[in-house]
Amino acid sequence: MFKRIRALVIKELQTLFGDPQSRVLLFLPVILQTALFPFAVTLDVQNNTLAVLNHDAGPASIELIQRFGRAEAFTHYINLQSDQAMRSTIENQDALLVLFIPVDFSRKVASGREADIQAIVDGRRSNSGQIALGYVETIIQSYNNERLVQAGQTAPSQIILRHWFNPNLNYKFFVLPSLVAMITTISVLIVTSLSIAREREQGTFDQLLVSPLTPGMIMVGKTVPAVLVAMIQGTLILLAAVIFYGVPFEGSLVLLYVSIFFYAIAVSGIGLLISSVCETQQQAFLGVFTFMMPAVMLSGYAAPIDNMPGWLQVVTEANPLRHLIVIVKSIFLKGSSTGFMLDHLWPLLLIALITNLAANWMFRRKIA
Amino acid sequence: MPDVLVHLDRVKKVFPHQENAALEELTAQIMPGKVTGLVGPDGAGKTTLLRMMAGLMHLTAGTIKITGLDPIKDTSELRKIIGYMPQKFGLYEDLSVQENLNLHADLRDVTGHERKEEFQHLLKLTDLTGFTDRPAGKLSGGMKQKLGLACALLGRPKLLLLDEPGVGVDPISRRELWQVVRELVSQDIALVWSTAYLEEAELCDDVLLLSEGRMLFNGPPKAMTSRLEGRCFQLRDVAGSRREVLTRVLDRDEVLDAVIQGNSVRVVLRRNADKPKLEDLQAGPKAHWVPIPPRFEDAFLDVLGVKPPGKSPLADHLENLKKDGSTVIEATHLTKRFGDFTATDDVSFKVVRGEIFGLLGPNGAGKSTIFKMMCGLLQLTSGKALVTNIDLKTSASKARQHLGYMAQKFSLYGNLSVQQNLMFFSGAYGLDGEEQRQEVASMVQIFHLEPYLKASADSLPLGFKQRLALACAMMHRPDILFLDEPTSGVDPVTRREFWTHINSVVEKGVTVMVTTHFMDEAEYCDRIGLVFRGKMIAANTPDELKKMVRTEKNPEPSMEDAFIELVTKDRHEQN
Numbered sequence: 001m002f003k004r005i006r007a008l009v010i011k012e013l014q015t016l017f018g019d020p021q022s023r024v025l026l027f028l029p030v031i032l033q034t035a036l037f038p039f040a041v042t043l044d045v046q047n048n049t050l051a052v053l054n055h056d057a058g059p060a061s062i063e064l065i066q067r068f069g070r071a072e073a074f075t076h077y078i079n080l081q082s083d084q085a086m087r088s089t090i091e092n093q094d095a096l097l098v099l100f101i102p103v104d105f106s107r108k109v110a111s112g113r114e115a116d117i118q119a120i121v122d123g124r125r126s127n128s129g130q131i132a133l134g135y136v137e138t139i140i141q142s143y144n145n146e147r148l149v150q151a152g153q154t155a156p157s158q159i160i161l162r163h164w165f166n167p168n169l170n171y172k173f174f175v176l177p178s179l180v181a182m183i184t185t186i187s188v189l190i191v192t193s194l195s196i197a198r199e200r201e202q203g204t205f206d207q208l209l210v211s212p213l214t215p216g217m218i219m220v221g222k223t224v225p226a227v228l229v230a231m232i233q234g235t236l237i238l239l240a241a242v243i244f245y246g247v248p249f250e251g252s253l254v255l256l257y258v259s260i261f262f263y264a265i266a267v268s269g270i271g272l273l274i275s276s277v278c279e280t281q282q283q284a285f286l287g288v289f290t291f292m293m294p295a296v297m298l299s300g301y302a303a304p305i306d307n308m309p310g311w312l313q314v315v316t317e318a319n320p321l322r323h324l325i326v327i328v329k330s331i332f333l334k335g336s337s338t339g340f341m342l343d344h345l346w347p348l349l350l351i352a353l354i355t356n357l358a359a360n361w362m363f364r365r366k367i368a
Numbered sequence: 369m370p371d372v373l374v375h376l377d378r379v380k381k382v383f384p385h386q387e388n389a390a391l392e393e394l395t396a397q398i399m400p401g402k403v404t405g406l407v408g409p410d411g412a413g414k415t416t417l418l419r420m421m422a423g424l425m426h427l428t429a430g431t432i433k434i435t436g437l438d439p440i441k442d443t444s445e446l447r448k449i450i451g452y453m454p455q456k457f458g459l460y461e462d463l464s465v466q467e468n469l470n471l472h473a474d475l476r477d478v479t480g481h482e483r484k485e486e487f488q489h490l491l492k493l494t495d496l497t498g499f500t501d502r503p504a505g506k507l508s509g510g511m512k513q514k515l516g517l518a519c520a521l522l523g524r525p526k527l528l529l530l531d532e533p534g535v536g537v538d539p540i541s542r543r544e545l546w547q548v549v550r551e552l553v554s555q556d557i558a559l560v561w562s563t564a565y566l567e568e569a570e571l572c573d574d575v576l577l578l579s580e581g582r583m584l585f586n587g588p589p590k591a592m593t594s595r596l597e598g599r600c601f602q603l604r605d606v607a608g609s610r611r612e613v614l615t616r617v618l619d620r621d622e623v624l625d626a627v628i629q630g631n632s633v634r635v636v637l638r639r640n641a642d643k644p645k646l647e648d649l650q651a652g653p654k655a656h657w658v659p660i661p662p663r664f665e666d667a668f669l670d671v672l673g674v675k676p677p678g679k680s681p682l683a684d685h686l687e688n689l690k691k692d693g694s695t696v697i698e699a700t701h702l703t704k705r706f707g708d709f710t711a712t713d714d715v716s717f718k719v720v721r722g723e724i725f726g727l728l729g730p731n732g733a734g735k736s737t738i739f740k741m742m743c744g745l746l747q748l749t750s751g752k753a754l755v756t757n758i759d760l761k762t763s764a765s766k767a768r769q770h771l772g773y774m775a776q777k778f779s780l781y782g783n784l785s786v787q788q789n790l791m792f793f794s795g796a797y798g799l800d801g802e803e804q805r806q807e808v809a810s811m812v813q814i815f816h817l818e819p820y821l822k823a824s825a826d827s828l829p830l831g832f833k834q835r836l837a838l839a840c841a842m843m844h845r846p847d848i849l850f851l852d853e854p855t856s857g858v859d860p861v862t863r864r865e866f867w868t869h870i871n872s873v874v875e876k877g878v879t880v881m882v883t884t885h886f887m888d889e890a891e892y893c894d895r896i897g898l899v900f901r902g903k904m905i906a907a908n909t910p911d912e913l914k915k916m917v918r919t920e921k922n923p924e925p926s927m928e929d930a931f932i933e934l935v936t937k938d939r940h941e942q943n
Contacts, residue, residue, distance in 0.1 A: 206779065
């Protein structure tokens with residue numbers, strides 16, 4: 001039995017790595033995504049434009065505007081002249097945020113009365129708008145506090161913020177570990193489901209089925225190369241993250257590989273399940289996407305799971321990608337305890353078991 | 369004498385990254401009012417030539433002039449006078465017959481009164497008037513071809529290019545298709561009919577015979593076959609093993625070609641050679657020679673001058689299995705339904721050890737469905753399919769260890785090398801170590817694969833692909849062989865070589881089940897099951913089947929005659 005599976009695995013690896021085209025397909029995404037993703041998928045709000053309509057000519061407003069100008073979030077500054085300009089600036093997305101400073105601002109500040117500033121945020125860009133507004137609030141807060149101190153009063157209590165595990169809130173630290181999960185997902189799905197679909201199209205699948213190979217052996221023969229590919233790609237991204245991007249690696253290497261291993265098996269089960277119901281590569285491709293999109297959406301990569309409604313949070317438990325992202329992020333950034341890891345490892349194992357059993361059942365049902 | 373419609377002048381096509389030219393300096397003329405057959409095995413360059421004439425492909429060198437126009441430069445003018453029917457019909461399967469016609473009429477700007485008239489005319493011509501509402505996908509193979517033809521005929525083209533219209537069409541529909549074609553050429557259309565079936569060449573007025581990109585012959589088919597007048601014979605009433613007699617016949621130097629035809633051996637002699645002596649052939653006391661007319665295929669082999677070998681070293685590789693008359697393959701009341709469509713309807717048959725059993729029928733008749741159920745690739749709706757008394761569908765891989773399987777279009781791993789394919793298939797059948805190395809080495813030797821070991825399977829010439837596929841199916845020394853259309857599209861020499869291998873392993877006691885739509889391939893079988901519309905309408909030896917349709921008018925019916933007769937009879941009984 002082992003020599004037959006060995007023959008299958010060797011054949012699969014020869015097909016994967018022997019063909020220049022499929023070599024490119026396996027490694028080009030890794031290179032491209034590790035090279036581009038960390039820069040493209042940044043959640044920092046930087047290089048934005050702030051527009052100000054200042055009706056006040058007093059010292060307070062000028063000082064405040066200078067403070068805004070120093071903030072990293074706003075590299076461009078537009079000085080507006082009229083209310084109409086305010087409207088069009090937002091409409092044309094010339095600026096993310098417009099501040100309106102009323103005529104009596106400096107006077108009110110000087111006399112110690114409450115002085116308001118109006119902020120208009122582009123709701124179409126709500127995420128970055130919110131973050132930018134946060135910056136603005138911080139700047140105003142610190143301005144207020146300084147004024148209070150100057151006036152000889154004590155400032156009210158302040159929150160002192162520290163981001164643990166990612167002290168500078170560098171989003172590359174967040175993106176790269178997640179990439180390990182994303183890229184291995186795609187590859188494992190392709191290696192399993194698309195390759196079976198291709199065998200179906202070329203008629204070699206029938207050839208396998210009439211041979212003494214059992215559906216179980218064929219499944220193992222497809223899973224092993226997929227796991228190997230996942231390991232290799234994971235290693236490449238790990239190296240790139242640590243060497244080129246300086247992402248810290250705090251946790252256990254063994255634990256990382258064990259997790260990728262279980263994860264690859266879980267996803268290959270899904271790939272096999274897709275392939276067992278698809279006749280052509282085109283169908284398999286659609287199947288892969290049908291799985292990929294919700295899996296990424298519900299992984300906590302794009303949107304925090306804590307923000308989802310309760311029932312959806314339960315659903316995400318069934319998503320292997322969600323668990324792997326938690327695991328790799330913790331291994332990279334905080335080197336968590338084995339106990340914490342186990343909390344996410346066992347769901348992976350369970351999912352792997354279920355997907356593979358389901359795939360096996362479908363396989364037998366469809367072909368035998 | 370009408371004017372020449374198409375001038376082909378030293379037409380050459382070389383595809384990038386390919387050593388050999390797809391077409392080599394071809395010069396010929398195509399006349400109106402004639403059917404010009406573009407004849408040759410797969411890979412001969414037929415489709416390439418058609419596509420160049422249709423203006424769909426650039427020439428590497430040479431010129432094509434159609435009524436003096438260049439197919440690439442003057443595309444828009446030529447579109448109006450050329451009708452092209454590609455291999456896959458170019459029909460929209462979900463659209464009805466009428467909708468397909470409408471679409472093509474729109475594309476070709478056939479409008480108004482003329483449009484109505486043409487529809488009526490074409491539907492009548494193709495006998496599709498009663499089926500205008502039926503989706504094209506639900507038509508039979510023959511009807512699809514006729515609809516494709518009708519679509520290509522819209523706008524009254526002067527030149528009609530048909531790419532393998534005979535594929536997937538049963539003999540009856542093919543005869544009908546030819547009637548339509550005959551009527552067309554009587555209206556002075558120039559019709560180019562490409563085909564891989566050499567026997568179809570005999571129906572054409574003019575033939576362009578292609579092989580591996582070179583033109584071997586250009587002229588009326590009679591000119592080709594008449595050279596073999598007096599050189600074709602049948603050795604009738606052979607006693608003993610006809611396969612052994614065939615081997616002896618093929619071993620004689622004076623013989624150019626020989627094939628089995630039921631209980632006879634059909635022999636073509638070399639030029640100026642005499643018939644071999646009967647006693648040398650040991651064909652039994654009753655054996656005698658009967659002169660027969662030459663076929664186009666004989667002429668093709670004569671031009672090539674290659675002779676298929678009589679013996680196969682593959683047989684020496686196998687151990688003798690006892691031919692004990694035991695039943696090896698058995699189907700009882702085999703039925704398969706896909707929805708409301710019955711693909712296989714209550715089929716039963718038995719195959720004993722050391723026998724070649726053939727499933728003969730046109731594409732879509734249900735051969736493949738039966739075949740797939742027998743080797744466990746398809747669920748049965750009801751009935752039983754047993755191989756060595758085991759149900760392959762449910763049972764263990766142990767039983768499958770005894771099977772060899774070779775599918776249509778040689779399902780090999782195309783981007784793996786020959787060596788890697790051999791290693792994989794031997795490994796899948798549990799061979800390893802020294803045994804595996806030896807087995808692979810002997811296959812390489814038997815099938816002369818040495819020069820191609822490192823080449824990818826996809827890049828092999830068709831003949832070698834077939835050899836490799838057979839090698840992969842034989843390495844584990846199976847005692848049952850399943851062959852699904854094993855020689856479709858290959859040239860006659862390769863086909864004969866293939867059957868030499870099969871004959872020799874059958875002599876060793878291997879049981880063979882084969883599907884085919886080639887009538888002459890069926891002659892190699894010990895028994896044939898005729899499959900039509902999901903039913904097995906007759907099962908017997910080739911000679912008996914032919915005998916069933918023998919009449920005074922047709923004292924020596926061919927396999928095709930037998931097929932058509934039996935199918936027609938079956939239809940009448942159904943009604």
